[in-house]
Amino acid sequence: AQSVTQLDSHVSVSEGTPVLLRCNYSSSYSPSLFWYVQHPNKGLQLLLKYTSAATLVKGINGFEAEFKKSETSFHLTKPSAHMSDAAEYFCVVSGIYDGGYNKLIFGAGTRLAVHP
Amino acid sequence: GAGVSQSPSNKVTEKGKDVELRCDPISGHTALYWYRQSLGQGLEFLIYFQGNSAPDKSGLPSDRFSAERTGGSVSTLTIQRTQQEDSAVYLCASSALATGGGEQYFGPGTRLTVT
Numbered sequence: 001a002q003s004v005t006q007l008d009s010h011v012s013v014s015e016g017t018p019v020l021l022r023c024n025y026s027s028s029y030s031p032s033l034f035w036y037v038q039h040p041n042k043g044l045q046l047l048l049k050y051t052s053a054a055t056l057v058k059g060i061n062g063f064e065a066e067f068k069k070s071e072t073s074f075h076l077t078k079p080s081a082h083m084s085d086a087a088e089y090f091c092v093v094s095g096i097y098d099g100g101y102n103k104l105i106f107g108a109g110t111r112l113a114v115h116p
Numbered sequence: 117g118a119g120v121s122q123s124p125s126n127k128v129t130e131k132g133k134d135v136e137l138r139c140d141p142i143s144g145h146t147a148l149y150w151y152r153q154s155l156g157q158g159l160e161f162l163i164y165f166q167g168n169s170a171p172d173k174s175g176l177p178s179d180r181f182s183a184e185r186t187g188g189s190v191s192t193l194t195i196q197r198t199q200q201e202d203s204a205v206y207l208c209a210s211s212a213l214a215t216g217g218g219e220q221y222f223g224p225g226t227r228l229t230v231t
Contacts, residue, residue, distance in 0.1 A: 043207065044207065046220075102211075103172070109158065
């Protein structure tokens with residue numbers, strides 16, 4: 001079975017400082033992993049995805065994540081936070097289920113606040 | 117191009133009434149998914165469509181919930197005899213491929229409030 005744990009429900013940073021949002025996963029398979037972002041009253045937007053190619057994945061808006069199999073982690077980072085990064089971030093694991101399709105399992109989310 | 121659209125964006129209904137939520141996926145996407153996002157429950161998978169068939173309905177919370185998809189495109193999620201615990205944001209997503217790590221593209225959601 002697949003599962004994902006986001007280690008922080010809230011993260012607060014100052015503008016211009018680094019962002020680290022932590023995610024650990026559990027998977028019986030070689031997983032696909034995603035980070036999605038949800039701005040207030042908006043839909044979910046894909047930030048980046050890992051599908052067993054390069055372990056360091058670059059996404060939109062300067063975000064990147066590193067897949068570490070030994071640590072079962074897929075932490076999201078950004079070198080310098082911007083006010084517009086304030087949003088809820090979801091770590092997501094996907095695996096092949098009966099019927100042969102990808103089922104997304106979402107973490108509980110991390111709310112990122114960015115202060116001036 | 118157009119993304120996933122959902123209607124209505126907001127719906128307020130009285131307990132016991134039926135509601136229909138609509139999803140228009142990205143053109144050409146064969147896979148369609150419904151999720152529910154509520155406080156305390158996070159994002160929950162409801163149902164998956166491949167074409168017009170639903171191989172996985174395991175996330176539907178009760179038999180008051182049903183969904184259909186026609187023409188391999190538009191999908192409707194119907195909730196009968198709504199209860200207050202049905203209040204949530206209902207999200208629809210589509211993907212070009214159901215396998216191979218295909219990412220899902222989400223609509224803006226329908227916020228359902230049951231009074």
